[in-house]
Amino acid sequence: MKKKSIVIIVGLAVLIGAGAWYLGRGGQHAGAGEKNGKGDAKGGTQPPTIVNVVAPQRQDVPVVLQANASVTPVSTVDLHPQTTSTIRTVHIKEGQFVKAGELMFSLDDRSERANIDKARAQMARDAAGLADLERQYKRSEELVAQKFIARSAVDTLKSQVESARALVGAGQAALKAEQVNASHSAIRAPMAGRVGAINVFPGSLVQLATSLTTITQLDPINIAFSLPEASLGDLLAAQKNGPVAVEALGTAGAKAASGKLSFIDNTVDPLAGSIKVKALFDNKGTSLWPGQYVTARVTVQTIRNAVVIPQSAIISNSHGTFVYVIGAGQSAQQMPVARLHTFGLNAAVSGLNGDEKVITEGKQNLRPGARVKLADASAPKREGKSTVAAQ
Incomplete structure (x- = not known):
């Protein structure tokens, strides 16, 4: 039994050794084949990269500097009475356009007119007293x-005459004061503009704190907006060269309004890092x-005869900003560029x-000097059909 076991073990060992030798020899042949394959690949040439180009x-x-803006009136007035009284007549309607000096409200002025009559009577009495003293003074002379x-x-008598003259002067001043008070009963438009909501009606009791209505000037009008602090230099330089054009774009499809830059604030907001600006x-x-709410577009300068390319063609990395162009021999060549201004896709x-x-397109696979081929040139041509490129 022991002899049979030894024979079996030896036989198995021989078989295992033969199998290992065979597998090792096959692996060497495969390795040689891989090496030969790599050599063939290295020996071949890199095919050209397919690219698209633009001129x-x-x-x-x-x-153009762009910002969100709001329309603000050049001036707006909240009308209040200057005396306590009642509304007699409302001469305007809500939303009406009025001219400067146009009568808007009439207040009950009976008391003021009575005071005017009283002041006139007092002045007449003082004038009569002055005339009598002047006659006495003339006779006494x-x-x-x-x-x-x-x-x-x-x-x-002379001192009495001078006192009477001063009294007449005081009466004249009192009459003018009463006339001014009476003028407050007629409330007129301080400027041309559009009337807002009317808060009183005939018979309403009004006081100094009562708001009658508002008048807002609509022509001309301002828009107010803020621009980044970095734009301040361009704004000031443009303003020195003359009027700065500003456009206001409202709702979609509406025609843009054209105006001029009218105001640059004297301080920069340190928290927001912005400067307040107005245009008229x-x-x-x-x-x-x-x-x-509108969109404001400020044109600070115009770059004449500039070279314009798509932004997608520009590459930025640690070495700088550049584009690839097709050079001699249909090879890719790096050209350093600097952005002067970006707008839209260009x-x-x-x-x-x-x-x-x-x-x-295709620039992500390029290296300086790499061979390139235009995508249109590589496309197969079909007889009887033509391809039109979309513009």
């Missing part, structure tokens, strides 16, 4: 010349309304002549 455009590019009365009596607009058609740049073929 830079030459155009004038306006540098004649009598003192004839030495019928003493000089002291004449001096007394002619508003004869009342296209802008107080409280309305950007005005410096560093290009304008006659290059700028690569827009």
Whole structure:
């Protein structure tokens, strides 16, 4: 039994050794095959990268700052009475446009008119007293010349005449004061504008704190908005060169209103890092309304004959900002550029002549000097059919 066991163990060992030798030999052959495959790959040439290109455009590019804005009136007045009285007549309607000086409200002025009459009567009485004293003074001058009365009596009459003249002057001032008080009963428009809601009616008792209505000036009108602190230099430089154009865009489809920059605040808000700005607009058609939200567009300069390319063609990394263009031998060439201004999907740049073929698609697979091939050139042509590129 022991001999049979030994024979079986030896046989198994031989079989295992033969199998290991066979597998090792097969692995060597496979490794050699892989090495030969790699060598073939290295020995081949890299195929060209398929790319799309665009030609830079030459155009004038306006540098525009954009912000959300609100329409604010140049002036608005909250009308209050200057006396306690009752409304006699309302001469206007809500929403009406009024001219400067137009009569809006009439108050009960009977008391004021009575005071005017009283002041006139008082002034007439004082004037009559003055006239009597002046006649006495004139006679006393004649009598003192004839030495019928003493000089002291004449001096007394003279002082009485001067006192009476002052009393007449005070009466005239009192009459003017009563006339001013009476004028408060007629409330007129201090400026041209649109009337708001009317808060009183005929017979209403009004006091100094009572708000009658408001008048808002609509033409011209302001829009107010804030711009980043970084834009302050461009704003000031543009203002020195002349009027700065501003557009106000309202609801979609509405025509943009054109105005001029009118105000730059004298301080920057340190918390928000912004500067407050206003623009003045002619508003004869009342296209802008107080409280309305609009989009303000400020044109601070125009880059003349700028080179414009799609922003998608620009690459930025640790080495700088550049684009790939097709160079000699259909190879990719790096061209450093600098963004001057971005707008929409495009950007005005410096560093290009304008006659290059700028690569827009496929650039992620490129290296300087890599061979490239235009996508249109690589597409198979079909007889009897033509392909039209969308513009």
